[in-house]
């Protein structure tokens with residue numbers, strides 16, 4: 001049965017799949033003991049850590065954290081997935097979740113150079129395996145999508161979307177899925193501007209921690225992208241609807257630290273549901289990255 005989702009991409013034609021790879025890796029054995037995100041290691045000055053989407057912090061990571069992934073066996077290439085990626089078109093992005101991720105990366109790589117000088121593209125790694133080898137260590141898919149600054153790569157296992165719209169209560173609408181990718185690209189922008197390193201020096205937990213500032217800024221940047229993605233002669237998205245935006249808000253609400261069960265804000269890493277929604281909305285309504293100044297206020 002064919003389910004008709006609201007379309008977000010317009011037109012047809014090929015996608016740019018350079019810089020997009022498919023595969024997991026990390027060997028078949030158990031994870032070596034290593035850095036646990038959310039643990040004490042995250043706040044250490046100078047350490048390079050991955051930035052998680054925020055669903056299961058503390059769940060992953062071993063054998064890395066310093067950009068050295070020598071413990072990883074093989075490159076984990078997934079030829080079948082790579083073929084799927086290479087065959088993606090804009091039209092397929094409306095029906096195929098892998099192509100939707102690829103198309104979103106294309107749109108992000110079009111929008112961000114118009115908003116900032118010196119934007120360079122991150123790599124994108126899509127994986128179907130249970131774990132993935134990254135420059136920040138081996139990550140379990142349970143950790144959810146993440147950005148690794150050591151190799152400037154966004155990692156995503158599309159099965160996360162089932163978790164997001166299932167047990168977590170997020171939306172399965174296309175723009176809500178695209179928001180996840182845009183949030184991770186937001187972390188890449190933060191890496192380029194230095195905000196990621198700055199935030200990681202400022203501490204990993206608490207309602208005004210560096211981590212929360214990093215995450216809310218990435219949500220705001222995702223909103224900035226959404227503002228621009230359906231405008232201009234190069235717009236890849238058709239005009240966004242209220243329903244599209246409401247899907248993003250539903251997802252942002254679902255992944256606030258408080259909604260995920262963290263009643264004590266001392267443990268927050270990503271901010272409350274209200275904050276995540278509000279910063280996305282700030283970015284979306286303004287379209288201006290300068291409005292995403294989560295480091296310039298304590299009123300997050």
Ligand SMILES: [Zn+2]
Pocket residue numbers: 051052053054183184187215218
């Ligand atoms: Zn994040």
